[in-house]
Amino acid sequence: MPLSRDAALNVAKVLSEAMPYIQNYVGKTIVVKYGGNAMIDETLKNAFARDIVMLKLVGINPVVVHGGGPQIGELLEKLKIESHFINGMRVTDSATMDVVEMVLGGQVNKDIVNLINTNGGRAIGLTGKDARLIMAKKMKVTHKTPDMEAPEIIDIGHVGSVERINRELLDLLVASDIIPVIAPIGVDEEGNSYNINADLVAGKVAEALDAEKLLLLTNIAGLLDKQGKVLTGLSLADVDALIADGTITGGMLPKIDCALEAVRNGVKRAHIIDGRVAHATMLELFTNEGVGTLITNEKLKA
Numbered sequence: 467m468p469l470s471r472d473a474a475l476n477v478a479k480v481l482s483e484a485m486p487y488i489q490n491y492v493g494k495t496i497v498v499k500y501g502g503n504a505m506i507d508e509t510l511k512n513a514f515a516r517d518i519v520m521l522k523l524v525g526i527n528p529v530v531v532h533g534g535g536p537q538i539g540e541l542l543e544k545l546k547i548e549s550h551f552i553n554g555m556r557v558t559d560s561a562t563m564d565v566v567e568m569v570l571g572g573q574v575n576k577d578i579v580n581l582i583n584t585n586g587g588r589a590i591g592l593t594g595k596d597a598r599l600i601m602a603k604k605m606k607v608t609h610k611t612p613d614m615e616a617p618e619i620i621d622i623g624h625v626g627s628v629e630r631i632n633r634e635l636l637d638l639l640v641a642s643d644i645i646p647v648i649a650p651i652g653v654d655e656e657g658n659s660y661n662i663n664a665d666l667v668a669g670k671v672a673e674a675l676d677a678e679k680l681l682l683l684t685n686i687a688g689l690l691d692k693q694g695k696v697l698t699g700l701s702l703a704d705v706d707a708l709i710a711d712g713t714i715t716g717g718m719l720p721k722i723d724c725a726l727e728a729v730r731n732g733v734k735r736a737h738i739i740d741g742r743v744a745h746a747t748m749l750e751l752f753t754n755e756g757v758g759t760l761i762t763n764e765k766l767k768a
């Protein structure tokens with residue numbers, strides 16, 4: 467249906483207002499982490515895919531890293547495999563690892579690739595095994611409850627941390643105008659698979675690519691204080707205090723950790739934003755609706 471003249475003028479105005487933002491990001495790399503909790507419904511997922519296609523169209527280089535925690539949980543439940551989390555990481559035995567690889571590398575990855583491509587983009591799905599994109603090693607986790615005198619090192623199975631991102635492959639894809647869509651599965655020299663928290667992979671990919679921005683799309687308005695207010699512009703000391711007093715817990719722990727490390731290692735800005743809002747990516751990039759929690763390097767020298 468053709469637009470009315472007023473509606474058409476509005477479209478032109480909106481595009482014109484986005485221009486300075488677009489100019490700012492042209493040719494730059496933006497890593498977008500799409501959390502499993504933000505993949506709520508088809509409309510929202512489609513809006514996400516359209517945002518990614520739009521970024522590429524205007525000359526920005528989006529690289530997508532996705533999660534899929536709730537989707538893994540669903541299949542584990544169907545298969546009657548129990549799972550639990552320590553420090554925001556899923557304890558991963560061999561049976562769980564198989565499910566993680568199926569869900570992340572198969573179902574979720576291909577779903578996102580498909581959505582981007584049906585909206586006119588050119589996306590390719592990868593796990594860390596493809597061209598050894600994500601080299602990983604077993605993660606060591608220390609754990610301490612208030613009743614314990616000293617922290618203990620615990621084995622949480624096939625959970626990995628990132629050793630190296632092979633950026634050559636990503637450079638090739640980006641230079642060919644292909645949008646990489648990365649599932650957070652790592653591999654070591656022996657070919658062993660690792661389940662890696664998607665936030666950690668996104669942070670390391672952003673570092674490896676010297677990204678302008680890391681956007682972490684999740685299912686909450688940002689990092690919240692105990693009263694539920696969105697916090698932003700935090701110093702390192704602020705973050706430490708929030709972890710110590712139990713304000714930051716669960717899945718927010720790796721998110722904050724990876725954002726801090728990314729900006730410390732050269733990424734200009736990291737944002738934790740509400741992926742339940744349609745077009746959250748474009749809202750953040752192309753408008754002054756700077757939603758969510760911003761983390762930059764400036765305040766981290768504390």
Ligand SMILES: Nc1ncnc2c1ncn2[C@@H]1O[C@H](COP(=O)(O)OP(=O)(O)O)[C@@H](O)[C@H]1O
Nearest residue numbers: 501502503684685686689690713714715717718
């Ligand atoms: N201080 C906090 N502010 C916001 N969210 C928090 C905080 N502490 C813990 N969380 C939890 O972290 C969750 C986000 O992490 P996670 O569930 O892993 O999301 P994703 O799938 O997007 O990675 C929130 O939904 C919330 O339950």
Ligand SMILES: CC(=O)N[C@@H](CCC(=O)OP(=O)(O)O)C(=O)O
Nearest residue numbers: 502533534535555556662663664
């Ligand atoms: C080690 C670990 O916890 N891995 C995650 C990988 C998926 C993920 O991170 O998904 P979200 O971003 O949706 O939380 C997991 O098994 O759930």
